[in-house]
Amino acid sequence: MSDIDSVTLNFTPGSLVALNIVLAAIMLGIALDTTVADFRRALTKPKAMAVGVAAQFLLLPAVTFVLTLALDPAPSIALGMILVACCPPGNISNVLTHRAGGDVALSVSMTAVSNVLAIFLMPVNLAFWGGLHPDTRALLRSVDLDAASMITEIALIIGVPFVVGIWLASRFPAVAARVQPWVKNGSLVALLAFIAAALAGNASYFAAYVGVVLVAVFLHDTIALGLGYLCGWATGLPEYSRRAVSFEVGIRNAGLGLGLVFTFFDGLGGMAVVAGWWGIWDIIAGLVLATVWSRRPARRKAAA
Known part of the structure; x- marks a missing residue:
């Protein structure tokens, strides 16, 4: 199994540029549906926001660290x-x-705030x-990972399209409203197609290590979704908000992770x-969970 540590997947420079464009389009799609009011709304729900941010940037990495020690993968x-x-x-977290x-307003606000924080917190x-x-x-x-270079890369992929999107939504709201569904849905489809093509183009490696990766990603994603919900429950958030926090913690922008793997780790096998399969699996798992929850209406009480 250790052989995968020396494997680098086939990925051309042109493919990396295309992936970064798709990722930037995803962020643009989020931003076109985000306004300054969303950030103000976040201030009206400080407890829910604090729970979600802490679960994402403090607890999930820590729990993942423990999980990797327990599974002992390559x-x-x-x-x-x-x-x-x-x-x-x-951004699929908002749809789910x-x-x-669940609380869509909280979800949108949390996605916006978390993506801004990730520019600095992700490399750290x-x-x-x-x-x-x-x-x-x-x-x-x-x-020789350079945190400054990674922050710059993430800022270009997340920060620039985010600022541009919010500006367009504020300056030309009617145009942004018409364009946003196409950008959001089109970029998501493009990302899924990109990930599927990357996995297919390296099918031999994926087939060789599919067992351990399937188990690792399944457990990891299940724990992430459960962690978000558990944090909401433990801190007294209503069911309406727990569902939003669960998806904000459980649905990660694995496409961004994949781009960083090829930029900074030379496509390390x-x-x-892991990043490629996660990008597909968390949407499948999220849709299943969202469908189950949709049959059980949540109490629509605003989070504290």
């Missing part, structure tokens, strides 16, 4: 799991929250937990396969 797989846990939420009958979390792990520490040293 180092590159473990680092891939840590990387995904450090990613911000994906709506389908589940990856460096800390990856450096703390006895098996992944050597991988981080081998690539275990990391790329």
